[in-house]
Amino acid sequence: MTDAALTRLRDALGPAISMEPSALESARTDKSGHVSATAPLAVVTARSVEDVQATLRIADEFRMPVVPRGAGTGLAGGAIAEAGEIVLSTLAMNRVLELSPADELAVVEPGILNGDFNDSLREHGLWFAPDPASRAISTIGGNIATNAGGLLCAKYGVTREAILGLKVVLADGRLLELGHRSVKGVSGLDLTALMIGSEGTLGVIVEATLRLRQLPRGTVATIGAYFPDVRSAATASAAITAAGLAPAVMELLDAASLHAIDAYLGLDLSSRGTACLLVQTDGVASAAEADEVLAIIRSLGGEAESSTDAVEGERLLAIRRAFHPALEAQGTVLIEDVAVPRSMLPEMFRRIGAIEEKYGIAIPTVAHAGDGNLHPNFLIEESAPGELPQVPERIWEAAGDLFAAALELGGTLTGEHGVGILKRRWLGKELGQDQLALQREIKRVFDPRGILNPGKVF
Amino acid sequence: MTDAALTRLRDALGPAISMEPSALESARTDKSGHVSATAPLAVVTARSVEDVQATLRIADEFRMPVVPRGAGTGLAGGAIAEAGEIVLSTLAMNRVLELSPADELAVVEPGILNGDFNDSLREHGLWFAPDPASRAISTIGGNIATNAGGLLCAKYGVTREAILGLKVVLADGRLLELGHRSVKGVSGLDLTALMIGSEGTLGVIVEATLRLRQLPRGTVATIGAYFPDVRSAATASAAITAAGLAPAVMELLDAASLHAIDAYLGLDLSSRGTACLLVQTDGVASAAEADEVLAIIRSLGGEAESSTDAVEGERLLAIRRAFHPALEAQGTVLIEDVAVPRSMLPEMFRRIGAIEEKYGIAIPTVAHAGDGNLHPNFLIEESAPGELPQVPERIWEAAGDLFAAALELGGTLTGEHGVGILKRRWLGKELGQDQLALQREIKRVFDPRGILNPGKVF
Known part of the structure; x- marks a missing residue:
């Protein structure tokens, strides 16, 4: 039965299907570090909607389990495969099919990396707001499948708010078009939203119509603040929100995080406090907002510095970025x-x-x-x-x-x-x-x- | 069978159920003007979650159709009832159950009017962004059931973006809690989003956790512009968006609309052009953004005036607000x-x-x-x-x-x-x-x- 299915898949997909041990091994894990007990049966590297449809039609007929997978950067084991499963990778479907600055939208294939896509938008003054920390290595299809968040969500929303429509292949191989190209649309149940965050359990995303934003105007101001304890840092962050300031970024690091980063980067941040708050304001009022943020931080016992210099801002945010490598080193x-x-x-x-x-x-x-x-x-x-x-x-x-x-x-x-x-x-x-x-x-x-x-x- | 069901409903609900002809008549129509062929069987005015549950348990048992209804201001006949149907009104469930400025959220019953609720938020410097033109007369439950839009959506999103969680009574009377109180949350399928815009076909919304916003800072600038033809007005609006300006409001009225408003208000707007564009910018940069909007409008053949005076701004927007009454007069x-x-x-x-x-x-x-x-x-x-x-x-x-x-x-x-x-x-x-x-x-x-x-x- 399995052999018959594999023969059919090979006939339909040719070189797109692989049983190379290295390909199978890499699909056993993701960035969570979890590893499945056994290797999957095969990996299909789809290059077209038709490849995805063919794979699912055959898998459905033979009742073979299929694990959709992008770049494998998930942190919950959602794309990990094991014995008897077909891995269906959309990583090679990575084209931008359309970019419409006038409609502030783009149509992309699922395998494009979030960071690569955003790099290509910059010259148009546009931006795809969802910004998981993994943006350099994670795909937009994966971002959609997990409704990815990130650092900018309080101000700019989660992935769901940036998706206008999806093309999805159902388990039986049928292709569905969900959503719209228009900003608004309420015809029937919102299956686009239902698909976002469904982690590959409802269908395979093969195309997405993305809502883009104009790049924010003005300069970005970055604030690094240190507090005597984590609760005051948390209190300060709540006060900043309550004051009606909407920072683009507001990251909090506790004592153990600072220690790990100190050890990793050879710094002595821990001597400045046992908790750190990193805040970025953007837009035309960023400098004035940063001043207000500073005042709140200082009134709550924080010691802070602010900068509108891009290099200095990057240096401050690099502290946050070093967190995961610092832990992984341990x-x-x-x-x-x-x-x-x-x-x-x-x-x-x-x-x-x-x-x-x-x-x-x-x-x-x-x-x-x-x-x-x-x-x-x-x-x-x-x-x-x-x-x-x-x-x-x-x-x-x-x-x-x-x-x-x-x-x-x-x-x-x-x-x-x-x-x-x-x-x-x-x-x-x-x-x-x-x-x-x-x-x-x-x-x-x-x-x-x-x-x-x-x-x-x- | 119907009599038995009605007896059970009367026993369970007491005075909450009515068969008064006037109550039945009013449920035959909504603001679309469409009227159902016949009057429904009864109207239940629920005052509690338990009333909603009791109604649905009995209706489910007797397989009686139930039409959920708020203020009846819909424009698509979604809450219109006819012979044999029970109207389940949540209009009397109109309390604010919780307001948390610190978490920028409120928990409300579905029957509260959008406008009333927003009035109550102002003293806290907060705001519920969904703003259908019907906000003075439509309920938040109805806004959610239709995923209502409005004038501010390009900048501030549709209703879906302002809902964190819902309590919903299913057809069989069971109560479900969907969503979260937190800004983010991706545990399982997004049934909150699926419920939003489902027009009473999936369940009855009995409570909503709303995401609030801080009232925008700064003054509002309002621009009224007239164009020689509707296509130039539409081109100007597209150019304003493409320039990276994000007006809070951008309304376009065509020649026939202006004629109707002229006749209704005794004005002569039509002499200024055959299309009108009304734009509002808000936030700390509103005046500078208004200047840019004006420049774009003038470069595309529009004649425009701008004001940061609240009374003058209101006078300009009143033109747009007069549109529906003006047509209805005809x-x-x-x-x-x-x-x-x-x-x-x-x-x-x-x-x-x-x-x-x-x-x-x-x-x-x-x-x-x-x-x-x-x-x-x-x-x-x-x-x-x-x-x-x-x-x-x-x-x-x-x-x-x-x-x-x-x-x-x-x-x-x-x-x-x-x-x-x-x-x-x-x-x-x-x-x-x-x-x-x-x-x-x-x-x-x-x-x-x-x-x-x-x-x-x-």
Whole structure:
């Protein structure tokens, strides 16, 4: 049966299908560090909508599971494949099909990298706002599949707000066109929005119509502030929002994060405070807004510097960018992704402190403070050589406490990374059993044979 | 059977259920002017979530159709009821349950009027951005059910962008909590977004968590511009967007609209041009942006005046606000709602001109020019006294041509009013049969017995 399916796939796809061990191996993992127990059956590198359709038609006929995959930069195991599965990569479908400055839209294939696409827009004075930290390496298709967030969301929205329409191949190979080219449109149920963040469980995105923005005018002002404790930093970030200032970026780093960055970059940031707040204002009023931000920070016990110089601004933001490399230098890292209402940030940091104490571990945490999205990080001891990295059950217990705290404060398990396989076991706790059952039924409408990304999310 | 159901409803709901002829009559129509052929069976005025649940539990058991209804200000017949149907009004559920300035959110019941709610926010320096022209008379529940647009959407987004979470009662009476209190959240399928714009076909919204904004800083600048023809006005609006200016408001009125307003207000606007563009800029850079807008308008043949005086600004916008009353003074009006990509506005006006010629009728048209959403209006001759207003088949044919033109230009049947019953027959043309079938299946997942707003949308 499997052989018959593979023969059909080879006949239909030719060199687009590969069973090379290296290709199969690389699809066992993503940037979460999680590795599946076994290698998948084959990798299809689609180069056209027809390739995607052919793959799904055959997979549907033979009831073979298909794992859609972009650049594999996910942090929740949503594109990880295992034995018996076909990996359907759209990474090679990476063309810009249309750019319309007049309509502030572009039509792109899913495999284009967010950063590459944005580079190509700059000469037109345009910009695609979704900005996950992975933008240099993640695809727009992947950004859509996870409804990716990033640093700019409080001001510029999440991926969902930047998508006008999608072309999607259903599990049975049919092609659907969802959404519009117009800014507004309310004809029927909003299946575009339903598809965004569905993590490859409802269909395969093969084309996207993106809403672009004009590049903000004016200069960017960057502020680096240090506080005696993380709660004052969180309080300052809440006060900045409450003052009606809308910073483009507002990132918070705690003591353990600063220590890791100090060790990695050879700096001594920790001597300036035990928490750091990085703020960027943009637009024509950026300098005046930065002054107001500075005043708030200082009134709440922070020590801060501000700059409208691009190089100096980049130097300040580089501190934040060094965070993940700094942690990875210490071992394997499990990056969590809870979000809480902004006013709950100080309390969430208190809860994280309590979990650190209970389990006797450090949980270095950074937060997109403007939107209440925290990334607490668990360091996992290195596996023995040749062994797969495993998250110890004790770490999962600590993560479970973290999720429970976020839910209790009115938040969510995952602000921007998605559920994938890593958060599946907690999903019912957030959604409730009635909603989870309803979501499963919707999944069945799109994919009655359950071949699309099985075992993910649900 | 019906009697048994009514007895059960009366037992459960007491005085909340009414069969008064006046209550039944008013639920036969909405602001579209369309009137159903017969009166519904009863009207339930829910005062609590429990009232909504009780009504749906009984309706589901007896398979009785239920029409959810707010203030009845819809323009597509989405809340119109007829024989055998129970009208479930959430208009009396109109409390603000929570207001959190720190989290820039509010939790409200669905029946609160958009305008009333915004009035209550002003003292906190906050604002709920969705601004349908009906804001003074339409409910937030209705705004959500139709994903209402309005004048400010190009800059501030549609209703979907302002909703964090919903409580929804399903067709069988179960209560679901969807979404989050946090700005970000990607746990599972985005059922909040799916519910927004579903026009009462998937569930009854009983509570909403709204994302609020800080009131924009600075003064508002208002520009009134007149052009020799509607295509230059449309070209100017496209040029304003392309220049990277993001006006809060950009409204376009054509010659027939200006004539109607002149007649209604006793003005002579038509002597200044055959098309009018009204623009408002806001925020700290509003005056500088207004100057740029003026320069663009003048370079494209427009004659314009600008003001940062609130009274003068209000006087200019009053021209736009007089449009619907001015038309209604001439007879019954069918308000259409197509949207096209912004660059297609001039072409769409050309197509409307061709339809006017073909059918020998005037189609006064206003447009939210910033987002390409046009409201072409068909005047319908008054019915004989005692007769229901009817849209003649010839007008529907002209409307059909209009829809076909919008779709051909990459647009949609409905930018912000919804499908209801009035656009149902064209929906398949926009969505395609595969998508329409999929939408119907999703509807069945939520409402397997088909009791929720039957005959609407699908």
